[in-house]
Amino acid sequence: MYSEKVLEHFRNPRNVGRIEDADGIGKVGNPICGDVMVMYLKIRDNRIEDAKFETFGCGAAIATSSMATELVKGKTIEEALQITNRAVAEALDGLPPHKMHCSVLAEEAIRAAIEDYRARGRKGE
Amino acid sequence: MYSEKVLEHFRNPRNVGRIEDADGIGKVGNPICGDVMVMYLKIRDNRIEDAKFETFGCGAAIATSSMATELVKGKTIEEALQITNRAVAEALDGLPPHKMHCSVLAEEAIRAAIEDYRARGRKGE
Amino acid sequence: MIYLDYNATTPCDPRVVEAMLPFFSEFFANPSSLHRPGQEARRAIERARSTIASFLGAKEEEVIFTSGGTESSNLAIRGVAQALRKKGTHLVTSAIEHHAVLNVFRSLEKEGFSVTYLPVDANGIVHPEELKKALRPDTILVSIMHANNETGVLEPIADLARVAHEGGAIFHTDAVQTVGKIPIDVTVLGVDLLSASAHKFYGPKGVGFLYIRKGTPIAPQILGGHHERGKRAGTENVPGIIGMAKACEIAQEEMGEEARRVGALRDMLEQGLEERVPDIHIVSRNVPRLYNTSLVLVAYVEGESLLLNLDFEGICVSSGSACTSSSLEPSHVLLACGYPHELAHGSIRFSLGKWTKEEEIFRVVAVFPKIVEKLRAISPFSKGR
Amino acid sequence: MIYLDYNATTPCDPRVVEAMLPFFSEFFANPSSLHRPGQEARRAIERARSTIASFLGAKEEEVIFTSGGTESSNLAIRGVAQALRKKGTHLVTSAIEHHAVLNVFRSLEKEGFSVTYLPVDANGIVHPEELKKALRPDTILVSIMHANNETGVLEPIADLARVAHEGGAIFHTDAVQTVGKIPIDVTVLGVDLLSASAHKFYGPKGVGFLYIRKGTPIAPQILGGHHERGKRAGTENVPGIIGMAKACEIAQEEMGEEARRVGALRDMLEQGLEERVPDIHIVSRNVPRLYNTSLVLVAYVEGESLLLNLDFEGICVSSGSACTSSSLEPSHVLLACGYPHELAHGSIRFSLGKWTKEEEIFRVVAVFPKIVEKLRAISPFSKGR
Ligand SMILES: Cc1ncc(COP(=O)(O)O)c(C=O)c1O
Ligand SMILES: Cc1ncc(COP(=O)(O)O)c(C=O)c1O
Helix, strand or coil: CCCHHHHHHHHCCCCECCCCCCCEEEEEEECCCCEEEEEEEEEECCEEEEEEEEEECCHHHHHHHHHHHHHHCCCEHHHHHCCCHHHHHHHCCCCCHHHHHHHHHHHHHHHHHHHHHHHHHHHHC | CCCHHHHHHHHCCCCECCCCCCCEEEEEEECCCCEEEEEEEEEECCEEEEEEEEEECCHHHHHHHHHHHHHHCCCEHHHHHCCCHHHHHHHCCCCCHHHHHHHHHHHHHHHHHHHHHHHHHHHHC | CEECECCCCCCCCHHHHHHHCHHHHCCCCCCCCCCHHHHHHHHHHHHHHHHHHHHHCCCHHHEEEECCHHHHHHHHHHHHHHHCCCCCCEEEEECCCCHHHHHHHHHHHHCCCEEEEECCCCCCCCCHHHHHHHCCCCEEEEECCCECCCCCEECCHHHHHHHHHHCCCEEEEECCCCECCECCCHHHHCCCEEEEEHHHHCCCCCCEEEEECCCCCCCCCCCCCCCHHHCCCCCCCHHHHHHHHHHHHHHHHHHHHHHHHHHHHHHHHHHHHHHHCCCEEECCCCCCECCCEEEEEECCCCHHHHHHHHHHCCEECECCCCCCCCCCCCCHHHHHCCCCHHHHCCEEEEECCCCCCHHHHHHHHHHHHHHHHHHHHHCCCCCCC | CEECECCCCCCCCHHHHHHHCHHHHCCCCCCCCCCHHHHHHHHHHHHHHHHHHHHHCCCHHHEEEECCHHHHHHHHHHHHHHHCCCCCCEEEEECCCCHHHHHHHHHHHHCCCEEEEECCCCCCCCCHHHHHHHCCCCEEEEECCCECCCCCEECCHHHHHHHHHHCCCEEEEECCCCECCECCCHHHHCCCEEEEEHHHHCCCCCCEEEEECCCCCCCCCCCCCCCHHHCCCCCCCHHHHHHHHHHHHHHHHHHHHHHHHHHHHHHHHHHHHHHHCCCEEECCCCCCECCCEEEEEECCCCHHHHHHHHHHCCEECECCCCCCCCCCCCCHHHHHCCCCHHHHCCEEEEECCCCCCHHHHHHHHHHHHHHHHHHHHHCCCCCCC
């Protein structure tokens, strides 16, 4: 069902945990649907220096979380906002059709975390 | 499906053929239904001295014809008229339910042949 | 034993059994299970699906596994009728279909559909012009069998499907007697649905498939879990499916040679019988037929009594179709061809196959005349009477 | 591999495969054929029918062969509903049925029947009083499963059947998870129809049976030849039927001992997990349950991720039911019991069987806590967060 790459990221997820002094936190999903993703970003000079995640969800949810944090790290905010759910899925060598929503969740988590960072910035101005 | 006895009578039917100077001939059944039985009786002093048959039909039709001729031989006319389809079937150790109509045909053939014999008698009087 | 009843069922090819064996106790997991053994079982049946699809010139997702030919045809006919009920309620089939098709149409008639049963000519052929005449604006489905199980006659499916499509109807064919015997390409045939049963071509009993052209509207008939893309619920018969795919593979490789060999034996049988037995008739001898089938009508005697006498000699054949042989009705196929009832009661079907040998045919040709003679001696109809 | 997914499917018992083998290529004839090989095949399946009937305390003519549990339940429910439609159109089932039952009722609702889905208590038990309240003068059929496939909970079938009969309704039970595991006598249970699937009790996939009490009105669903007393058409799956009968024979002899042995292992598993993993919940632990089944809810983590991690360790289990595990829905059974969605997403079903060994349970108890810990470390919900 899952690609080797999905299984590998699921088995050894990268960037697990929280960043205590995160600059942006994005929480998406819903426990009722069985998927919750929280993404923590550390941002300096418009560039994502570090990213971590916490996820409640299936194998695909955990693997896409892991891959999404890998993809955003080192990118500028604008670059990170370009990351689509397809890009996350492709980086994992694809997802089964009924699991594509997990990659959507990952895209949303990135956006939500950046949104949060920007909102804090506006507040702090 | 068929009892050993049915198969035996079917394989080696008794009294096959016609009696050229028969005293009574009974023809029952219908080629459209796939069963035709003709019974020939030789009768002397109210007693059935000989019986033969010709049958177009399935295994059960041939076996019941054979058994019916065996059963009537040596019987008086009154005794022969007592032979029911059940008696023919039982003498063959039974018939499958959807083949019981063959034993009915055998009973009818006996009756028809005796009927014919009596009708000839009335004509001859 | 001389088995000449291959149209009723075939023995499993030993290579089919060998292919199935590991899937009973070793690779036994449920293909719906997410763990690795389950996913391995899933991959095995998807490989089987792919084998069968390419055997038919179809796409993988167009092949649905069922429990056999009867279920396949039930699903095809009732499934399309239900799915298109709002579009129209007229259905067309032929008078010579197998009961697995005919009885579905009869039941749909009781549910408000109207059904045209197309006639056949004296050789049992359904003519495309007859179909053309029968089509109406509200015709949604046409179902005509590929080859008849009793006579072996091949219907002009490509032409019939074209006519049906010109009339806007979906086309189904019951190909239970042709799959594995002759090459089939669903695009060349132009059918939308095609039924098959593994045990008719050296696969196991209890498994079959339905080809469903992509986009064909069809309502599932057995409901439950999300198996077979929602078209047929129930845990997949993994060993059966593997066995059926193997049977397709073997057929693909060997059917050309089999057709030649078995066809020659069948012709030898027919010639032999005709030379030695007076007053017999070989049905549909001069039209395209399955190379393995010979339906012989024997005047003055009834089919079952012939069959049983052949059985006493160790020769296994059928009288009419296996399914109706325990009923009292004469073959509806022969009646549709216009044969009188008496003759229709006297049919013997020889159907040859992979393990039929020349000596067996010699023996049948030697034994048959004596049996006919014996039964005719008992018959009140025999010549000159 | 440690296989703890016996409720999804079981490997064939080698004795079952051995019993089936001669029927593939040697005794392969069609049971509808009149020749001797055909009649031998007929006798073999009638012997199998008799074995299964006596296993159930039923009469031979009350057992009908099908392609599996799903088809059996479809036939039972749709068959009775159609046959009694004129008498009434109200049907009753429970909220926790398998999809092979639930989806038939959902489809009947679209066809004009009204269906009451009985609630269950927190342990997943359907109470006879609830059934009593639901019955109406036009109730024709009640269908409640014997044991639930996810929780293993046994329903009070004898009481439920009595209540249904008092209300004049026919009673069906989906016994797919109990046949072969616990003794069943259809007269003691008092049911009119009972569904089973061979692959759930060491028989082959693709074959099952439906018990139909004599006189129960039922419309056939698969139409064709006159097989199975007109209740189910299609060439019989002879090897499958023989295998299923053998599986019944073995179960009859061995299930008492198995219940003891497997029950002890299951209890050991549950005790071990409970001692070592905080915040888990064993579903319906204190009500009558199948001795082989344990459904464990693990707070803060999702079931599939647990399942896959166990699979990495060679341990095969299920999350919820096998059939729904590829969908996104949490278990409808757990929701019906009143568990919150988060917990219902975190279920792991261990189902033990004939080849489960003590060492395997030790290993699961050793491995499971680490997996839970790892996943909880990833989870945003874990305690104290
Ligand atoms: C033409 C045809 N259609 C359908 C069937 C039914 O197939 P099965 O009995 O395998 O379901 C048969 C054979 O019995 C057949 O010959
Ligand atoms: C309770 C229950 N009913 C019905 C079924 C369906 O059985 P099958 O998949 O063999 O048709 C299953 C198993 O999948 C089951 O557990």
